[in-house]
Amino acid sequence: MTGGEWGIYIVLYFWLAGFGGGAFLLALSQRDRWLQRVGAWLAFLGVVVGALLLVIDLGQPLRFWHLLASFRPVSVMWLGSAFLFLDGIALFLLLFLRQWPPLLVWAAAILTLLVVGYTGVLLTATARPFWAASPLIPWIFLASAGTTGAAVLALFGAEAGVHRAAFWLAWVEGALILLHLVWTYPSATPAVQALLSGSLAWAFWGFVAFGFGIPIWLEARKKGLWLAALLVLAGGFLLRYFVVYAGQVGYLI
Amino acid sequence: MPRLDDFAILFDASYCIGCRACQVGCKQWNDLPATETQNRGSYDSSYLSAHTWLKMSYHEGLDKDGEVYWDFTRTSCMHCSEAACVEACPTGAMNYRPGGVVTVDQDWCIGCRNCVQACPYDAVHFDEQKGVVQKCTFCHDRIANGLAPACVKACPTGALRFGTYGAMRRAAWERVEALKAEGYTEANVYGLKEMGGTHVIYVLLRHPSTYGLPIEPMTQRHKVAVDWLSAGIAAAALGTLGWVIARREEVSGGES
Ligand code: SF4
Numbered sequence A: 001m002t003g004g005e006w007g008i009y010i011v012l013y014f015w016l017a018g019f020g021g022g023a024f025l026l027a028l029s030q031r032d033r034w035l036q037r038v039g040a041w042l043a044f045l046g047v048v049v050g051a052l053l054l055v056i057d058l059g060q061p062l063r064f065w066h067l068l069a070s071f072r073p074v075s076v077m078w079l080g081s082a083f084l085f086l087d088g089i090a091l092f093l094l095l096f097l098r099q100w101p102p103l104l105v106w107a108a109a110i111l112t113l114l115v116v117g118y119t120g121v122l123l124t125a126t127a128r129p130f131w132a133a134s135p136l137i138p139w140i141f142l143a144s145a146g147t148t149g150a151a152v153l154a155l156f157g158a159e160a161g162v163h164r165a166a167f168w169l170a171w172v173e174g175a176l177i178l179l180h181l182v183w184t185y186p187s188a189t190p191a192v193q194a195l196l197s198g199s200l201a202w203a204f205w206g207f208v209a210f211g212f213g214i215p216i217w218l219e220a221r222k223k224g225l226w227l228a229a230l231l232v233l234a235g236g237f238l239l240r241y242f243v244v245y246a247g248q249v250g251y252l253i
Numbered sequence B: 001m002p003r004l005d006d007f008a009i010l011f012d013a014s015y016c017i018g019c020r021a022c023q024v025g026c027k028q029w030n031d032l033p034a035t036e037t038q039n040r041g042s043y044d045s046s047y048l049s050a051h052t053w054l055k056m057s058y059h060e061g062l063d064k065d066g067e068v069y070w071d072f073t074r075t076s077c078m079h080c081s082e083a084a085c086v087e088a089c090p091t092g093a094m095n096y097r098p099g100g101v102v103t104v105d106q107d108w109c110i111g112c113r114n115c116v117q118a119c120p121y122d123a124v125h126f127d128e129q130k131g132v133v134q135k136c137t138f139c140h141d142r143i144a145n146g147l148a149p150a151c152v153k154a155c156p157t158g159a160l161r162f163g164t165y166g167a168m169r170r171a172a173w174e175r176v177e178a179l180k181a182e183g184y185t186e187a188n189v190y191g192l193k194e195m196g197g198t199h200v201i202y203v204l205l206r207h208p209s210t211y212g213l214p215i216e217p218m219t220q221r222h223k224v225a226v227d228w229l230s231a232g233i234a235a236a237a238l239g240t241l242g243w244v245i246a247r248r249e250e251v252s253g254g255e256s
C-alpha cells in the first residue's frame, strides 16, 4: 500500500543463504571430501550473491559501508551483516586451502549457522504479527535450510544419509509451518487468510503440493530422487516468498 | 524514562473532534505532498506513509451500555524512550536527539527499512524517491526555536498541547482525575510505560485497545533477546536431528 516492503531480493537472499548454508553444514556430516568442498562453494556463493542482493535492495546502495562503520549489535540487521561478512571471509579461506584446519572449519560452520539463523530472527524481531506472534520463523527457516541444503547435495550425488535427514526434516518443517499458522491466526488473521485463500495462496499451496507433498512421496518410494530434490529447492523458494510477503499483508502491501 | 525537562506532546482524546487540522498543519509545515486516500467504508480514509507523518484514526463501536461511540486518536511517532526504530537501525541513522526527540539522519540512512518493520506504531515509512525513511520529526526545527510543533499549533480545541514532559504528564493525570469525576471511569493515560515511556502521551476515555493502540508492546531489545534464544534452541534441536541422522546413516552405510 505504501511501498518499501521487503520484496523479491530479500526472498532470493533468504533462499540462497538457506540452501547454501544448509548444504555446507550437512556436507560436514559426511566423510566425502568432495561433497564438503561442494558445500563450501554453495555456501560461499550464497553469501556473496546474497550480500549483493541485500545491497541492491537498499534505498541507498552506495551507502552500504555505513553498516561496517557502525557498531550496533542490538540491531539484528547489523549483526546479520557482520556475520555475513565474516562468514564470507571464512568460506573464502576454506575454498583456497587444500587442507582444512579444524578451527577454521568450526568457525565457518558456526558463522554459516548464524547467517542462516539470523534471517529468521530478523523477521521475528519486528512489529508484524505474522512474523512476530510466534517464535517459530527461525525454526522454519533452519528446517528449510536443512531440507533445501540436502536437496542440492542430493543433486551432487550425496548418499543415503543426506536423504534420510532431508526426509525427517521435511516432516518437522511441515509440522512447524502448521503450528505457526495456528499460532499466529488470532493476531495475524489477514496474513493467514491471504495464504490459505487469498493473494498468496498460489505460493502457499504450491509449496504444500510441490515443495512438500510430492517430494516426500517420491522420497518414501525412493523414486525420481532428482525430481524430488529440484522440487524441494523450488519449494524452499516459495516458502521464503510467502513468509516474507505474508508478514507485510495489510501494512506495506 | 523521559526526563522531566524533555519535550512532550499531550493528546487529549476527550477534547478531540476529529477535524484533522493537525494532519493538515503537519503536511504544510513539513512540505509534504498530497497523497491519494482510499474509501474503506468510513471517514478514516488516509494512512500513514513517507508523506503522511500524522493521521487521525477514527474508531466506532458500541460501548458496554450499548451506546454508540465514535472516538478519535492521533497516530504518529510517539518518540519512544526505548525506541524500536533506533534499536533496529543498523547504522545509527535513526537516533535519539536532545530533548527526547527521535529522528532519522537522512544523509546516513541506507534505506534498509528495518525500522519500518520494527515500529509498533507504524510511524516510519520508506520514501521510494529519496531512498531513505521519513517520519515525524517532532518539528525539531520549530521547537528548537521556541515554537510549538505544527500539529499542536493547528489544533483548534486544545486537544493537543506542547510543553515539558513533567508538565504534560501532570496535566494528563489531572485531566484523567477530572474525567473520572465526570463519570468516565475507564479514563486513563497512555504512554507512561510503553516503550520505556513515550514523549507523546495520550489521555483516553476508554481502554487503549478500543483506539487500536498496542497494549504493552515489547521493547525491541527484549524481542531480540527472546528471538535469538528461540533461534538458538532451534539450531540445537534441528541441527542435532539433521546432523545425527545424516551422520549415522553415513557411518553405518560405510561399514556395511
Ligand atoms: S513510535 Fe516508532 S518511529 Fe517513533 S520513536 Fe517509537 S519506534 Fe520509533
Ligand code: SF4
Pocket: B088, B089, B090, B091, B092, B093, B094, B104, B108, B109, B110, B111, B112, B113, B114, B115, B116, B132, B133
Ligand atoms: S532505513 Fe535508515 S533509519 Fe531505518 S533502520 Fe535502515 S538505516 Fe536505520
